[in-house]
Amino acid sequence: MGETQGHGHQEGNGHAQGSKYGMVIDLDKCTGCGACMVACMAENNVPTKPDETNKLDTITWMRVFKLSNGKAFPEAETCYLPRPCMHCGGKHDAGHSPCVSVCPATATDYSYKTGIVSQIYTRCFGCRYCMGACPYKARYFNWWDPKFPADMKEYLSPDVSVRMRGIVEKCSFCFHRYQRAMDRAFYEGRELEEHEYQTACTQACPAGAITFGDLNNERHMVHKVVNDKHEGHAVLQGRKPFRLLEELDTNPKVYYLSARDWVVKAGNASLRETSPADKKPSGGHH
Amino acid sequence: MSGPEKTQQNGAAHKKDDSAGVFAMSLFAAGISVYVSLFVGWLVLPELLYSRQHQPIDFNHAIHMEIVDGCTSCHVFREDGTFAGTPTLAQCIDCHEEVQSIEPEPGDEDYEVRLAQYLDEVKFVEEYVQQGKEVPWLIYSKQPDCVFFSHAAHMTSHKFKVLEGGKIGAPPVEFEHGEEPEDARCNMCHMAFIDGEAVPFGEAETLPLYRRNWITTYPIDIWGRNISGFNDHYYDSAKMDDCAQCHYDQRNDHQGQDACFVCHK
Incomplete structure (x- = not known):
């Protein structure tokens, strides 16, 4: 597998550079409909609970957050931010993702061929170090054995292994789709095309807010968007792609776009202005 | 040496002999335990750990390979x-709609082997082909x-x-x-x-x-x-x-x- 990926040269970290799958989410297009969340759950056999009112326990590989600029009408603004696993590459894409670094069981690893952070359910023993290490809270713990309503069992995907109680799970960038697509490309002796491997959330988004592909492949749209260059022209109209908590050097592969300054600042702690309430009073005590 | 002193020395010597005997016995018992554990762990438990099941039909690959061209034919x-x-009934039914082999007679060459093969084919045709039921291969x-x-x-x-x-x-x-x-x-x-x-x-x-x-x-x-x-x-x-x-x-x-x-x- 992975042999037809053509581009291979050595990077500074000593690993041959293969593909680097990533995502660009246009927050100005996202309407917060939640179709990506539903598609993700259906695609990846994510279980539901008999009582879903407690959302803290709900497993959502893709979760849409609601952000607000905190201002009163008429200046109030809302933004919806879909958050999958960021598939962090760590500094220089050396594979030192926060979760991979702390896993004592090698239940999660970084693929230098695809840039995807895996989660192997049968290897995980549920210590949850990775959950503590993940700054994006993209990992979820199975507190119970999965329960699927009777008829739903017939809809489970055979390509995705169903998890059990006591282990951690997270977004895999629908890696099973990559496996299927690569299988066919390999058999036909050709390279993988961009449209052949797309995540379920990307395809489900009615607003077309999500773009997915190989960040290292110049022909893929994600590469063009992140580098703001499509057929020699800038495509972002002044918008700059940003990533969540970039100051942590986690090197995520999920980029966001927004023309609104407050949204960009909300995603990046170092850019946030300190609110007056947080400011320490100057001067000494009398 | 007075009587009681001699008795005390004999008692001490007995105690020494006893403790040496107990030590030797313990060593022997430990050795036996190790052997028994190894025997049970490496030979008995692995046998108990696995079931012993026969396939529903004892398929003869060798005979079929004389007719077809390689594994991927089926x-x-x-x-x-x-x-x-796994191959399905659809691949077998062309040849096995009815029992093909002839029931061997006692005294024929390889009588027992051929009888077993014949009975397997009868079972296959009657229980699966005629009933339209797939064979639950293991x-x-x-x-x-x-x-x-x-x-x-x-x-x-x-x-x-x-x-x-x-x-x-x-x-x-x-x-x-x-x-x-x-x-x-x-x-x-x-x-x-x-x-x-x-x-x-x-x-x-x-x-x-x-x-x-x-x-x-x-x-x-x-x-x-x-x-x-x-x-x-x-x-x-x-x-x-x-x-x-x-x-x-x-x-x-x-x-x-x-x-x-x-x-x-």
């Missing part, structure tokens, strides 16, 4: 290279749910090397260009273990005993028959380490391991 691959699974190479295995990649990869006799560390077999028999690839992983001997499935006149681990529910062909896990051949077992070893051996660069998501899902 173990079909789809147009996109994916494996279609799958020797059934992998756990978390495994992604691509037959397409293994059967078509030009990088895949068939090693002599499927032996670990053996040199690759040099085939004339395009002359590699497909069965050579199949036999790298799939062999029938009959009476302790590994036989290519295509040459087997009977099906191996199916043994399933009571705890894990995986067939013995996954862990292998050697309880220590050490193997001589690639087909001896199909654990994660075995797949990783073969992937490593097949690569010319011998650099690093594949990522987990290559074979897991």
Whole structure:
């Protein structure tokens, strides 16, 4: 597998550079409909609970957050931010993702061929170090054995292994789709095309807010968007792609776009202005 | 020496003898325990750990291979290279709509073997073909749910090397260009273990005993028959380490391991 990926040269970290799958989410297009969340759950056999009112326990590989600029009408603004696993590459894409670094069981690893952070359910023993290490809270713990309503069992995907109680799970960038697509490309002796491997959330988004592909492949749209260059022209109209908590050097592969300054600042702690309430009073005590 | 003193010395000597005896007995008991534990752990428990099941029909691969052309005549691959699974009734029904073989007479050559084959065919026709029911074959190479295995990649990869006799560390077999028999690839992983001997499935006149681990529910062909896990051949077992070893051996660069998501899902 992975042999037809053509581009291979050595990077500074000593690993041959293969593909680097990533995502660009246009927050100005996202309407917060939640179709990506539903598609993700259906695609990846994510279980539901008999009582879903407690959302803290709900497993959502893709979760849409609601952000607000905190201002009163008429200046109030809302933004919806879909958050999958960021598939962090760590500094220089050396594979030192926060979760991979702390896993004592090698239940999660970084693929230098695809840039995807895996989660192997049968290897995980549920210590949850990775959950503590993940700054994006993209990992979820199975507190119970999965329960699927009777008829739903017939809809489970055979390509995705169903998890059990006591282990951690997270977004895999629908890696099973990559496996299927690569299988066919390999058999036909050709390279993988961009449209052949797309995540379920990307395809489900009615607003077309999500773009997915190989960040290292110049022909893929994600590469063009992140580098703001499509057929020699800038495509972002002044918008700059940003990533969540970039100051942590986690090197995520999920980029966001927004023309609104407050949204960009909300995603990046170092850019946030300190609110007056947080400011320490100057001067000494009398 | 007075009487009581002598008695005391004798008592001390007895105590010394007793403690030495107890020590020797303990050592002996410990030694026996180790032997018993090893015997139970390495010979008895592995036998108890696995079920002993016969296939619903004792299919004779050798006879069928005389008629068909290679494994993929019945173990079909789809147009996109994916494996279609165990052969179904549809593939058998053309020949076996009715019982084909003739009931042997006592005194015939190989009477018992031929009678068993005849009875198997009668059972197959009456219980499955005539009832339109698929045979519930027991799958020797059934992998756990978390495994992604691509037959397409293994059967078509030009990088895949068939090693002599499927032996670990053996040199690759040099085939004339395009002359590699497909069965050579199949036999790298799939062999029938009959009476302790590994036989290519295509040459087997009977099906191996199916043994399933009571705890894990995986067939013995996954862990292998050697309880220590050490193997001589690639087909001896199909654990994660075995797949990783073969992937490593097949690569010319011998650099690093594949990522987990290559074979897991």
